[in-house]
Amino acid sequence: MGVTALVMAGGRGTRMEILEEKPLLKVGGKPVIEYVLTALKNAKKVNSIVVAVSDHTPKTAKLMPQFQVSVIKTPGKEYVSDMRYAVESLNLRAVLAIGADLPLITGEVVDVIVDCYEQCGKPALSVVVPMETKEKLGLGGEYAFKVGNMRVVPAGINVINGQRIDEKELDEEICLLDRKEVAVNINTMQELIIAESLFAEALNE
Numbered sequence: 001m002g003v004t005a006l007v008m009a010g011g012r013g014t015r016m017e018i019l020e021e022k023p024l025l026k027v028g029g030k031p032v033i034e035y036v037l038t039a040l041k042n043a044k045k046v047n048s049i050v051v052a053v054s055d056h057t058p059k060t061a062k063l064m065p066q067f068q069v070s071v072i073k074t075p076g077k078e079y080v081s082d083m084r085y086a087v088e089s090l091n092l093r094a095v096l097a098i099g100a101d102l103p104l105i106t107g108e109v110v111d112v113i114v115d116c117y118e119q120c121g122k123p124a125l126s127v128v129v130p131m132e133t134k135e136k137l138g139l140g141g142e143y144a145f146k147v148g149n150m151r152v153v154p155a156g157i158n159v160i161n162g163q164r165i166d167e168k169e170l171d172e173e174i175c176l177l178d179r180k181e182v183a184v185n186i187n188t189m190q191e192l193i194i195a196e197s198l199f200a201e202a203l204n205e
Contacts, residue, residue: 002047003114003159004092005040007069008083009033009100010054010076023060023100025192028199032186033060033100037067042107045114046096052086060100084165092162099156101186103195104202109181117159120173125159127175128152129183137183138194147174155182 009023023033033051040046049069053061054076064071072089074082083097096114098105117125131151134141141153155177164170186192 002045003094003096003117004090004162005043005046005049005110006083006086006092006095006097007033007036007040007049007051007100008079008097009060010052010057010074010082011079012056012076021057021060022186023057024063025101025186027103027186027192027195028203031063032103032195033063034067035103036098036100036105037069039102039105039107039110040098043110043114044107045111046107050086050090050092051100052082054082087160087162087165095160095162097158097160099185102156102182102184103186103199104181104184106181109177109179112177113157113159113175116173116175120175122171122173123161123164123167124170124172125175126172127155127157127177127182129155130176130178133178133180133183137180137198139183139191140188142187147176150176152176156185157182 024031040049051064051069051071052074054074056076072086074085087095131141131144131153134153144151144153184195184198186195
């Protein structure tokens with residue numbers, strides 16, 4: 001089974017307090033969304049890629065044709081409602097929703113996540129990272145919560161059965177990945193600086 005990857009690239013990026021659109025922030029000299037798209041294209045379990053843009057991200061939308069991906073314009077209200085809009089409008093089935101701000105993500109990690117979804121047998125899956133790992137990297141954990149005795153942070157990657165997206169409460173699997181590939185996302189200027197440093201380290205490994 002393969003999934004449709006839905007790249008969420010229509011947010012305001014208000015926490016960044018900058019004029020540049022968040023998906024176009026440069027890491028290693030390239031827009032951060034380019035790393036996400038490359039990873040998805042390298043993933044064996046991704047059948048197609050759709051980028052969700054909005055009026056908040058016109059430059060991102062203009063850049064997308066060069067990557068040969070599908071684009072859908074969403075209302076740009078907030079992440080969950082825009083994801084629901086895209087899934088329903090395109091009548092998507094198995095959907096991997098991913099933020100456009102994960103510069104270290106790889107195709108191999110994407111396949112691990114889809115494998116976890118396929119094996120769990122549940123209609124939804126959320127990827128989380130240990131809070132301890134985020135802190136060691138110098139990254140924030142604004143939406144931390146507990147799984148058992150461990151504090152974890154959402155990675156901004158979910159897999160969902162699109163045909164059930166309107167259900168109020170879906171049985172959800174938690175996929176815990178202690179990997180910097182999913183720990184590093186960019187929500188603040190400090191995180192952008194850290195991401196740039198970690199990206200440089202990854203190139204030298």
